[in-house]
Amino acid sequence: MKLAIYIAFKNLLGAGLRTWINVLVLSFSFVAIIWIKGIMLGWDHQAKSQLIEWEIGHGQYWHTNYDPNDSFTWDDSHASPSDTLINAIREGRYAAIFVAQGVIYPEGRMVPVCLKGINTTQQVLKLPTSFLIREENIQSSAIPVMMGAYMANACQLKEGDQFLVRWRDMDGVFDAREMELVKVFATPVPTVDAGQIWLDCSRLQNMMGLNNEITLLSIPSYESNELLFSNEFQFKSIEFLLSDIEKMVQMKSKGQSVFYLVLLVLAMLAIFDTQVLSVFKRRREIGTYIALGYTRSEVVRLFTIEGGVYALLASALALVYGYPFLLWQYRNGFKMPVDVAEFGIAGSNHIYPLFSLALILGTFLLIAFTTLLVSYLPARKIAALNPAETLKGRLS
Amino acid sequence: MPETIIQVDNLIKQFPVGKGFFTALDNICLRIESGEFAGLIGPSGSGKTTLLNILGSLDSPSSGEALVLNKSIGKLGAKEAADLRKEAIGFIFQTYNLLPVHTVYENVEFPLLLLKRTKKERNLQVEEALEWVGLQSKRNSRPNELSGGESQRVAIARAMVKRPKLVLADEPTANLDAKNSFHVLDTMKELNERLGVTFLFATHDDKVIQYLRRIIELNDGQIARDYTPEKNIQS
């Protein structure tokens, strides 16, 4: 074995430039696979943590009738929490949200919206709800509201603009008021931005004529989900609330598999050149090894080890330039060339890739395995020939 | 008393061709003693290479017996056959078959690596073998930097370095001009005389034939004549 490794090294180093070009290509695939996968992991992680920070908290309680995707359920999905809970909400320990339908008329256009009342004191979500607190000295009958930058842009509204809102209260009666956009916030999470108008929860409750009632509640930490609610509310775990994005990520990773395939094929071409084509090119060399005292299986082993040495050299080279490159990416992140918000996926355009040991080892094993395989298979094929045949040497 | 190196009895070799068989060697009987400098001669297709390959344990007989150093070729396992080649047989080919990415030194060293000789032993023996063929100055060259004659002399050094009992040389001069052919043949003859190594050639080259001390003529897979030439280069 030691001798075979020695000879394999000799053979590769002896082949000179050709070996190094192949090692370079292989190492490139190695780094690129880790890099792309790292960006996807980072994106996934970032999207989830942003969703947690902006929308979910550490889980939510939903009114049993509430379906975020079906606005017809919203009229019937609210209830009053217990008195202790009401106090806790007032103190800002939970983010309580009342969800209702409405229509706004910016610049005379009609835009159906989701009105979300939230307690302005909340400390659970990253939403800048303190902007919704109307300062005492301001004399204005307009309701202070805020929205995300995407929504503001879509409605062509800026801070300070006023517009009309129409909604139906709990008795089904239409009502209308002026709203004033007091804050446009930037968020990487589209679900708190597009189509959403945020206002003080107690104001929305007033507008609807439903004091203290809420639709859902975000909790700040895992411990607080022990919290007793009336049975009108159901707990939704983070896992459940992230399942949509999870599905999206999985679909995305299917798309990426094509990427891997391309990279792997590229890597394998490098090995293919030396190992598979060598079925023909090195045929006589194989016969020579046999004449000098190798068995067929020892020749197969030698060629397989050559493949392994390739993977090793490529990994070493990948370490030389891949380590600083990936470290730099890890620290400084990667600016996506496209606007991810257009995909409706949470996450900013600046992604900090994540590189786990499992990812690096997994990629190494993948490359090493494929390399060994494309070295083993053709060598086995030639060695199966009669050694006298391989020595005929018409092909040189 | 000379030792029997090769003992062949009623050897038949058939190759499958289409639905039938082609008989490449037909009932060969042959005995070669240690120290011989013998050659299989005959026209192309007469079975010289086939016989040499069997004697070199690269192929096996269809029937009959081929004993090489008292080992029955047909009964050897892959590992035993490889060991026989590794320890006792040196090959010289028409196409030299040097390992292309190795230097001259490394090519000659290779059989000793397989025999697990120490570095010191290897160094001594490789230098000695390079001296036999007069190529010490080329020890760091690659095969593609050598002429045909030099390549074949490296191949001889590689075949001889482990001092095998038997050297099998298949058309060793076919790719060489007259001057290089004679140089190579002189080298082999000298090694045969000095070290007592047995040589068996396969050739149809007159230059080789005039060096042989025994001529085994093959025709259509059969031995047509087996004789000692009157006029030999050494006489």
Ligand SMILES: Nc1ncnc2c1ncn2[C@@H]1O[C@H](COP(=O)(O)OP(=O)(O)O)[C@@H](O)[C@H]1O
């Ligand atoms: N693997 C094989 N399959 C079929 N026929 C073969 C094979 N090897 C050799 N032969 C045939 O056997 C005969 C002898 O071949 P060979 O020993 O190479 O002759 P020589 O070396 O004397 O020129 C030839 O007719 C050749 O075509």
Ligand SMILES: [Mg+2]
């Ligand atoms: Mg021949």
